[in-house]
Amino acid sequence: MLPASRLIDRELSWLSFNERVLDLAADPSTPLLERVRFMAIFSSNLDEFYMVRVASVLSNLEDGSPMTASPDIEPSVLMKAISHQTHELVSRQSKIFKNEILPEMKKAGIEIVDWQELNSEERKYVSKIFSDRIFPVLTPLAVDPSHPFPYISGLSLNLAVIVKNPTTGAVFFARVKVPPILNRFMPVGPSKAQRFILLESVIATHLQELFPGMIIEDHYTFRVTRNQDLDIDEDDSENLLISLEQELQRRRFGPPVRLEIEEGIDPARLESLAEHLQIAPENIISVPNPIDLTSLHKIADLELSELKFVPFRSRTSKSLKQVDTEDSDMFFSAIRQGEILLHHPYESFTSSVVSFLENAARDPQVLAIKQTLYRTSGDSPIIEALIEAAEAGKQVLAVIEIRARFDEQANVRWARKLESVGVNVVYGLMGLKTHAKLSLVVRDEPNGLRSYCHIGTGNYNPKTARMYEDLGVLSSDEELTDDLSKLFNQLSGFAPQSSYARLLVAPRTLRPGLIDKIDQEIQNAKDGMPSGIQFKLNSLLDEEFVDKLYEASQAGVSVELLIRGICAIRPGVAGMSENIKVRSILGRFLEHSRIFHFTNAGEDEYWIGSADLMGRNLNRRVESLVRIDKKAHKEYLQEILDQGLSDDVSSWHMHDDKWTRVTQNQEGKKLKDMHALFAKRFKNVK
Structure with missing residues (x-):
């Protein structure tokens, strides 16, 4: 009997995946602007995670329905675990950015500066840009008895401003949206030097021009994430296209699920803002400025080839x-x-x-x-x-x-x-x-x-x-x-x-077809015939497949899994999964292909296609896998699997629910990069 804890929760496994993305941003051997890009990717990933996955968890918490694949985790406990892990990751990201990446950028001649660091000529230049191009676009929204608390659009960057009337002494809250149509990284002069100031910093410096006659008591940046999942009842929809268009309009006004806010805010003001937005304390993330590092893609796009991966050009087949x-x-x-x-x-x-x-x-x-x-x-x-x-x-x-x-x-x-x-x-x-x-x-x-x-x-x-x-x-x-x-x-x-x-097609034949093939490997192992399973996937979550792979491991079948993202299985657990090995490859390219290899008593079978082993792919999608029959193609697919699972290639190794990055062998020699190996292989193809 398998234990209830045999499944790793989907959301926590996804956070572990995003931690691996952060590992790439932290890696000093990664070119600097690629580290910056991985920073942005980490943040973008987390945005989507909250917009969809955390939004789903919170919705299910409200209506009491189950939402976790792990039967031993209570929903409220899961939400606390998500919050704790997210806070740790965001804190680590902020430290890497401040202590490692910003100093390296400065050495490379790329600076992100504060207003206080500008000289007089730079201040004149930036102030003129503010007057000519920024001020006319801004719309300060006050909150008072005649102005209700404004709607805060999802993922918008905002300045919360505390203003005081010098005559009455009354204190008010105002919101200034940082215009997303403007580049967040403003050059501080007309020269080509890579020296920038953040748009919100420029706006904050010139707040008095937005609120003349008022005293600016305080300001801080914040950002709200909203539920962006869609809910279409196809059974009641006469026209799916029209129903979707209507739902897309409604999605803009989904309930808030996360508040990111600048560190150091007065607790009473934070409590008031959270109350207006109806955000629970565990979904408030305080970080040092700047918040929202998704915009770092703009810095990563700078034309500085020496700070990026060596250019790669695809070859014609x-x-x-x-x-x-x-x-x-x-x-x-x-x-x-x-x-x-x-x-x-x-x-x-x-x-x-x-x-x-x-x-x-x-x-x-x-x-x-x-x-x-x-x-x-x-x-x-x-x-x-x-x-x-x-x-x-x-x-x-x-x-x-x-x-x-x-x-x-x-x-x-x-x-x-x-x-x-x-x-x-x-x-x-x-x-x-x-x-x-x-x-x-x-x-x-x-x-x-x-x-x-x-x-x-x-x-x-x-x-x-x-x-x-x-x-x-x-x-x-x-x-x-x-x-x-x-x-x-x-x-x-x-x-x-x-x-x-030659096809397996979900939802009708793909699941039973793959299960039959795993069962055959189990029987082959019991009969003393060659057996083995190798899968390359984006995600492994489906409970039936996890349990079937445990069964295969216990029957003596070698199970090797190369999984980029979510992985619900626990490898290397005594009595349950000693014969299961899990590796993960992340790097320059996003590993997206799916390969299914069955040893099949020596008559190796290979399948490729669009499906991951997740309930949604197997039950609620039309997916297809195609059997690969040509000998040379089978050998090439085996080469992909062998490289990804090799001890000579840098990867993340999973044991139970823990991931460890392995970049050196026992002698301290740097391991090979899988993407560089294949790039070199095709460069040499005539």
Whole structure:
């Protein structure tokens, strides 16, 4: 009988993941501006965590419903644990920024200064900028009997100002929103020197101009995070697109879930502000200025290449290297010659996947294109290709997931635009998000119709494809294209009982298919046959899979897991998980691909796809995994797994619920960087 504590709580595991991101910001061997970027990523991650996950916990606390995968953690205890861990992480982030990164930035000629540090010429320059470009944009909002407490928009940076009437002695609260449309890091002069002052510091210095005749008694910065989760009842929705647009309007006014505030505020004033915002004490985070380090992306974007990772350029896939990407016949011929495995960002997404769709759009022999879209870029060449194809009279189907979190508004716009040019736009299956990454092209060739496809692990987004590590296949294999044809028919019409040759598809066949394969490894181990399980995932949370992997470990199956984010399993626990090893790789690129490897008594099976082992992916999404059959491709997938799990590669090692970063071997020699290894590998490919 497995103990109740066998599952690590989702939220606490996520915080451990974000701590690993902070480890990268703290690492002096990471180039300085990349450390700055990891600082910003840590803060952005935490924003989303509060907007969605903590918001969900607080909502469930209010209505008394369960929300934790760990049966031994009471909801109120979980909330306290989240608060405690968050406070520790934010405190550590502030210390790293103040004590390590700011001094290193100064050495490199990048300064963030206070008003007191400016010379007279700089003060004149900044004051003129304030008068000309900042003051006209500001809107001070007072709170008094005729002015109610203002609405504080989520993630906005604000100045709380305490003003006193010199005549009556009455003290009032006022709020000044720091305009997000203006650059937060203001140059302090016209020169090209990298010397900046924070926008809120400039506003604070000139508060008297906003409140003439009043005495400025105090001011401090603060920021509110609001519940940004969506709640759409699809059963009661006659038009999902309209319902989503209405819900997006409501989301702007979600209840507050976190208050970040400048250290040193008077306790009585903090209590008053928290009361106005209805924020519980455990969700108030006091930090030294500056608060909100998400804006550090602006500093990380400075054109100082010597302070960044060595530039990396994706290479065209070897299978497409001799192909003229403007020649559709050549492009589709290359795919007919054999299935192509792609590994981004080492291999170019643009010269492979984007070219695939652009060729399909302009090729007069192509009759139809079917495409899923979960997230894409703002100026997406993929959207443009679909528009071009529709305008040319081709049959085009776009399955757009308009509920993709925080991309809902953009996806609604794409849906409207595509519909306007004649693309058949559908939103997938009722109650299920479409997360599968699929593209299908039907071409009229001399021997009849032939289909081509792409299946990937990542989004159809050329911008993130330069930073996200993902896999994909371009194929004209009839079994696989038939599978995709059936799946698209299911997404756009009615085909609930479709069966597949090379695909596992959630929610119907993916879960039972993988469980059967784990059961087979367990049986193989009991029968003395070769057995083993290796998974590369973003997250492992699903209780059934965690328990099944424990069962496999206890049966003697070697279970090796390479997990970037949430991990609910406890490896290395005596009597439960001695045969389970968990590693995590974070670094220059975001590890995003999913690989499932089963030893299968020596007949190794490999699957790649869009699904993580989480309840939402397995039960509430359309996901797909594709079996990889080509020997060379299997060997390459094994190389990815071997590198990520190797003791010679820098990674985080998990034991029970603790993560330890390992960057040196026992002799003190620096371990290899996985991303650098693969970058070098592809640089040397001719």
